[in-house]
Amino acid sequence: MRILLVEDEAPLRETLAARLKRDGFAVDTAQDGEEGIYLGREVPFDLAIIDLGLPKMSGMDLVKALREAGQRYPILILTARGSWQDKVEGLKHGADDYLVKPFHVEELLARINALVRRASGWSKPVLACGPIKLDTTAQTVTVEGKAVDLTSYEYKVLEYLMLHAGELVSKADLTEHIYQQDFDRDSNVLEVFIGRLRRKLDPEGSLKPIETVRGRGYRFAIPRSEDE
Amino acid sequence: MDAGTALPSLAAKTNDAAERRPFSLAARAALTTGLVLAAFLGAIGWTLSRTYNASEINKLQGRLHDYVITYIAGTDPRRDGTPLMPDTPPDPMFSRPGSGLYAVVLGDDGFHWESSSALGRDFSFLHPLQPGQQQFIGPIDTELGRLYYYSFGVALDVPDRPAVHLTFTVAQTEDELESNSAVYRRSLVGWLATLGVMLIVLQLLLLRWSLTPLRKVASDMSRVERGHSDHLDSQYPAELTGLTDRINAFIDSEREQRTRYRNTLADLAHSLKTPLAVIRSQVEASELPPPVRAPVLDQVRRMDELVAYQLARAATTGRQTFAASAVPIAGHAEDLVQSLEKVYAAKNVLCEFDIEDGAAFYGEQGDLLELMGNLLENAFKWANHHVLLVVKSQRQPGRPRNGLLLSVEDDGPGIEADKVEKILQRGVRGDERVKGHGIGLSIVQDIVRAYNGELTVDRSPEFNGARFSVALPPT
Numbered sequence: 001m002r003i004l005l006v007e008d009e010a011p012l013r014e015t016l017a018a019r020l021k022r023d024g025f026a027v028d029t030a031q032d033g034e035e036g037i038y039l040g041r042e043v044p045f046d047l048a049i050i051d052l053g054l055p056k057m058s059g060m061d062l063v064k065a066l067r068e069a070g071q072r073y074p075i076l077i078l079t080a081r082g083s084w085q086d087k088v089e090g091l092k093h094g095a096d097d098y099l100v101k102p103f104h105v106e107e108l109l110a111r112i113n114a115l116v117r118r119a120s121g122w123s124k125p126v127l128a129c130g131p132i133k134l135d136t137t138a139q140t141v142t143v144e145g146k147a148v149d150l151t152s153y154e155y156k157v158l159e160y161l162m163l164h165a166g167e168l169v170s171k172a173d174l175t176e177h178i179y180q181q182d183f184d185r186d187s188n189v190l191e192v193f194i195g196r197l198r199r200k201l202d203p204e205g206s207l208k209p210i211e212t213v214r215g216r217g218y219r220f221a222i223p224r225s226e227d228e
Numbered sequence: 229m230d231a232g233t234a235l236p237s238l239a240a241k242t243n244d245a246a247e248r249r250p251f252s253l254a255a256r257a258a259l260t261t262g263l264v265l266a267a268f269l270g271a272i273g274w275t276l277s278r279t280y281n282a283s284e285i286n287k288l289q290g291r292l293h294d295y296v297i298t299y300i301a302g303t304d305p306r307r308d309g310t311p312l313m314p315d316t317p318p319d320p321m322f323s324r325p326g327s328g329l330y331a332v333v334l335g336d337d338g339f340h341w342e343s344s345s346a347l348g349r350d351f352s353f354l355h356p357l358q359p360g361q362q363q364f365i366g367p368i369d370t371e372l373g374r375l376y377y378y379s380f381g382v383a384l385d386v387p388d389r390p391a392v393h394l395t396f397t398v399a400q401t402e403d404e405l406e407s408n409s410a411v412y413r414r415s416l417v418g419w420l421a422t423l424g425v426m427l428i429v430l431q432l433l434l435l436r437w438s439l440t441p442l443r444k445v446a447s448d449m450s451r452v453e454r455g456h457s458d459h460l461d462s463q464y465p466a467e468l469t470g471l472t473d474r475i476n477a478f479i480d481s482e483r484e485q486r487t488r489y490r491n492t493l494a495d496l497a498h499s500l501k502t503p504l505a506v507i508r509s510q511v512e513a514s515e516l517p518p519p520v521r522a523p524v525l526d527q528v529r530r531m532d533e534l535v536a537y538q539l540a541r542a543a544t545t546g547r548q549t550f551a552a553s554a555v556p557i558a559g560h561a562e563d564l565v566q567s568l569e570k571v572y573a574a575k576n577v578l579c580e581f582d583i584e585d586g587a588a589f590y591g592e593q594g595d596l597l598e599l600m601g602n603l604l605e606n607a608f609k610w611a612n613h614h615v616l617l618v619v620k621s622q623r624q625p626g627r628p629r630n631g632l633l634l635s636v637e638d639d640g641p642g643i644e645a646d647k648v649e650k651i652l653q654r655g656v657r658g659d660e661r662v663k664g665h666g667i668g669l670s671i672v673q674d675i676v677r678a679y680n681g682e683l684t685v686d687r688s689p690e691f692n693g694a695r696f697s698v699a700l701p702p703t
Contacts, residue, residue, distance in 0.1 A: 009502045015509040053498040080505075081497035082536060083543065084564065084601030085594050091567040098571070102505035102532050105512050118573055125574075 001116060001156065002026040002177045004048040006036035006062065007078070008055055016049075019105050024156040025112075026177060033057025040066045046116055046177060049108075050095070051078045052086055060090060067094035074115035078103070110137065120163040122224075127162045129222040132201060132209060134162050141201075148200050153178065157193050158201075161210060161220040170217035194218065253442070254435055261431045269420050280412050284405055285376070289364045292378035295319065295398040299331055303394070305386040311394060313341050321345060328401040330372075336393040346399075356395040357381030367402050374402040441465045445472060452479065453628050455554030455590060490594065493543050500535050504528055533667055540671040544595055544678045554588040554629075555596050557619050564601050565617070572608045579604070579615040587619045590629040590703065591679060599675050602668030603636040603696050610640030614691050624702040631702035632681075639691035648685045676700070 003025050007013040010031070017027045028043060030036040033054045040048060040062070048066065052059035063075055074096040079086045082100035090098060096118075097111050113136045117125065127134040131144040139155060141148045150158065156178050161169055171190055194210060201209050211221040251259070295318050302314030313333065321329040322343040330346035333339070334356045342351070350371055357363065359381045366376025377399035383391040441464050451457040459479060460472045508528050511521055558581070565579045589596040600617075607615040615638050622631035643651060651669065676683045681700040688695040 009506060012502065012506045012509055015506070015513045019509070019513055053494075053502075078505075080501040081494050081539065083494075083540075083594060084597035087601070088560075088563045088567050088597060091570050092563060096570055100536070101501045102508040102528065105509060114574060123574060123576075 001046045004045045006030045007051045024152040033062045036062045037065050041069050045073050048075045063095050064093045074119045128225050165220040165224050168219050257435050269424050273420050292398045296380045296396045299396050305384045309386045309389045330399045332397045334395045359383035375399050497539050504532050537667050541674050544675050555593045557587045558583045568608045577611050581617050583619040584621050587621045595675050602672045607636045607638040611638035614639040627702035629703045632700040635697040637688035637695040638693040640693040642687050642694045
């Protein structure tokens with residue numbers, strides 16, 4: 001999950017970024033609206049967190065500009081005043097949720113998860129594809145009711161694939177959305193992660209949840225079964 | 229007229245002040261012109277009637293003089309010196325007894341002659357005059373009635389004898405004169421009254437016309453008060469532009485001040501809450517041991533709630549006595565619900581509206597948004613599936629701005645009757661909160677109080693959840 005964080009208050013920005021990274025998100029930070037619009041247009045984010053009180057270009061204008069530039073990823077706005085006028089205006093201009101400062105980081109993480117999930121068409125917090133269930137709130141994975149122990153990166157890779165279940169996800173997409181930097185783009189770290197995931201989810205090799213599309217990427221092959 | 233009705237609300241007058249309200253401009257003008265006109269027309273009537281009387285008397289004198297001359301001309305002295313009176317009188321009235329026109333001739337030797345009309349009547353008030361003397365007298369009261377008479381003394385030459393001195397008198401009772409002038413007076417009064425009515429009507433029309441700009445100001449002012457207009461924006465005559473420009477400047481400065489105030493508050497919120505956000509995130513991310521962490525985070529929470537509550541309180545503008553804009557409710561309710569549906573998308577809440585057409589909130593838009601936003605968010609938070617927003621206008625004659633009845637219902641667990649009091653009493657101190665009902669309800673209460681309204685909490689009859697009702701009085 002790659003997140004854009006636009007916040008002018010340096011200590012807050014840094015603590016938040018550190019916390020998000022610790023939770024397995026890839027985070028790009030901007031300290032004002034102009035930097036925000038530059039990054040927001042260039043990088044394929046999964047979500048943006050935008051403070052409304054920004055220097056150079058207000059958060060409201062940034063939200064508007066991103067939407068006008070055709071960016072569809074969810075936007076969460078942070079507002080200090082918390083007035084309904086701000087909230088309504090922000091949501092009307094394309095934001096998807098708001099948090100009033102000061103907020104709890106846990107609350108922010110919960111909102112981020114919900115927004116990302118909703119943006120990929122999942123309405124419930126538990127992503128279910130056949131026997132595999134991924135609980136985005138508790139960040140746990142079960143296969144046929146049995147808990148599977150995953151590392152933070154493995155979880156993020158699986159979450160990304162399941163969020164986009166049925167769709168082709170290129171290696172570049174995965175590295176971009178999961179890793180902070182495009183390090184080792186050519187290495188086979190990703191193949192290693194995918195291999196480990198397959199073994200943990202499907203030790204018998206009967207489910208075949210992750211399909212390799214040769215030369216192009218991966219696809220989560222078990223269809224969504226959200227209605228259950 | 230309505231020129232005076234819109235202005236007093238500026239000064240928020242009480243009822244006993246209204247009793248002593250001065251007459252309206254139109255009434256003053258109508259009264260004074262009415263009085264002046266009456267006095268003027270009265271004086272004209274009096275003068276005309278006096279002049280007419282004088283000329284009538286003049287004419288009477290002339291006529292009586294003519295009769296006398298005719299009698300004198302028709303009188304011949306006999307040989308014995310007694311005069312021979314003419315057979316035919318100059319006017320048939322002289323031969324009709326009691327006709328009111330009498331001729332009497334007195335001689336200084338005791339000669340006495342009367343016309344047939346005067347037979348048997350007492351003319352003892354007449355006295356002989358010297359030849360050449362004449363007099364016109366009247367009106368005098370006699371037993372014949374009030375009359376005027378003209379006497380002329382002549383010396384009649386008789387051959388070979390001394391001249392005979394005779395006094396010719398013709399008298400006429402006032403009746404004829406009176407009836408003439410009564411006719412005249414009647415027609416005079418008739419004409420003057422017609423003239424007076426015409427003048428008053430004309431005056432009223434003129435008054436209406438000249439007061440039109442004032443009425444325009446009053447109606448424009450009431451449009452501003454109702455929020456249908458931003459300014460007094462018609463063209464006014466030069467005498468009024470001083471007033472209207474000042475009022476417009478006042479409206480502008482009031483608005484500007486509110487905007488500045490709001491911006492200041494927003495800045496203040498930002499600069500107070502960002503450090504709190506920093507502290508909280510730093511402490512939460514830190515490795516501090518729980519006995520240190522917990523109290524710090526607790527204090528941060530208290531400060532945050534206090535700051536949020538007090539800022540929201542300060543931002544509440546409250547009821548405005550002047551130039552509030554009419555904020556249409558339907559559009560803002562739609563915006564709020566769309567926002568909430570976005571935020572509470574996972575809950576799949578169905579929010580229904582029952583908003584009266586044209587319902588408007590007279591006050592600051594921000595206040596309306598806080599009021600509805602907090603109530604609706606509360607409902608979304610607690611509802612299972614349904615939220616209902618009902619808005620009705622409350623009209624009251626004589627109040628330009630309608631009141632409002634606004635209620636938000638949900639199908640959640642509702643609030644027990646014994647807890648309602650507790651929920652509503654909180655908000656006096658911003659840091660004592662009932663869990664689950666955050667700072668929002670305190671803000672709602674503050675706004676309701678600022679608009680002299682009332683907040684009640686009971687059970688929704690339809691959904692069996694909580695119902696929050698706000699009643700704002702007409703102003």
